[in-house]
Amino acid sequence: MFVKSTVLALSLVLAAAGIASAQSKKPAAAAQQPAAAASSAPTRIQQFQAWGAYSYKQGASTVCYVLSVPTEKKPAGIDHGENFFIVSQRPGQNISYEPQAMMGYTVKDASKINVVIDNKTFVMFTKDKAGWVENAAQEPALVAAMKGGHSMTVNAVSRKGTATSYSYSLAGISASLKQIEGCK
Numbered sequence: 179m180f181v182k183s184t185v186l187a188l189s190l191v192l193a194a195a196g197i198a199s200a201q202s203k204k205p206a207a208a209a210q211q212p213a214a215a216a217s218s219a220p221t222r223i224q225q226f227q228a229w230g231a232y233s234y235k236q237g238a239s240t241v242c243y244v245l246s247v248p249t250e251k252k253p254a255g256i257d258h259g260e261n262f263f264i265v266s267q268r269p270g271q272n273i274s275y276e277p278q279a280m281m282g283y284t285v286k287d288a289s290k291i292n293v294v295i296d297n298k299t300f301v302m303f304t305k306d307k308a309g310w311v312e313n314a315a316q317e318p319a320l321v322a323a324m325k326g327g328h329s330m331t332v333n334a335v336s337r338k339g340t341a342t343s344y345s346y347s348l349a350g351i352s353a354s355l356k357q358i359e360g361c362k
Contacts, residue, residue, distance in 0.1 A: 224357055227350030231357040242267040242361030244354040248332075248344035256340060259283050263293075263332060263346055265321060267361040275321045275355070277302075279309040284337040291334045293320065295327040295348075309334070325352045 218235040223242075225231075228249070233242045243266035251258045259282015266276050277300075279291050284307055291302040291309035300320045302309030311317045324330060330346040 224354075225350075226353040226357070228347035229350040229354035231354045233358070233361065236268075239268065239271070240361060242358035244351065244358060246346050246351075249347050250345040252343040253340070256342075257282075258342065258344075261332075261344055263330070263344075265324070265355065267358050269361055275317060277311055277317060277320050277324075279332050279334070281307045281309070281334055281336075281342075283307065285309070286335040286337050286339065289335045291332060294331045294333065295320075295323040296329060298323055304334075321355070324348055325355065 217237075220232045220234040223231040223233055229244050229246045231242070231244050233240055235241075243264050245262050245264050248261050248263075251261070260280075261282045262280040264278045264280060266278065267274055268276070277293070279293065279302055281291075285291065285304045289304055290312070291304055293300040293302060300316055300323070301312045303312045311320055325348075327348050330348055332344045332346065334342050334344075336342060
């Protein structure tokens, strides 16, 4: 069930998320790429406990990433949509291990997403339904914290003002990142 829902939802959002990431973070680079760059459907490489390793083609480049879904969503009783935490590797764009939070709803304008790993907080800026590390120099520290951490919580506020919290298992993160290390 975990893998089926992950792959299905991911097939619908990930290609757009990768393109949105490139466009929102690097507008000059995105402008140089053809708008109609073809993307293939994501393929699961391997599942490592709570984290799966995936890849897809975007134009002539391969994008690799690891992904997990929350083990717990708060508050209970509301529609959270499909939520993911992704770490992507896009060698064709010189992007290595870029963490991204994908929310199942539009986040509040000008709000931040906080990723808390074992009492250390990493701040993400937001756009629409996604968040990226505010200070790109902190991306390696976030990935290292994920590899060595025990628990990860992602906190966000929806456009409606609802405070949400998502717990993620870090079991399998190191193995899944190792799997995409040589992405080409």
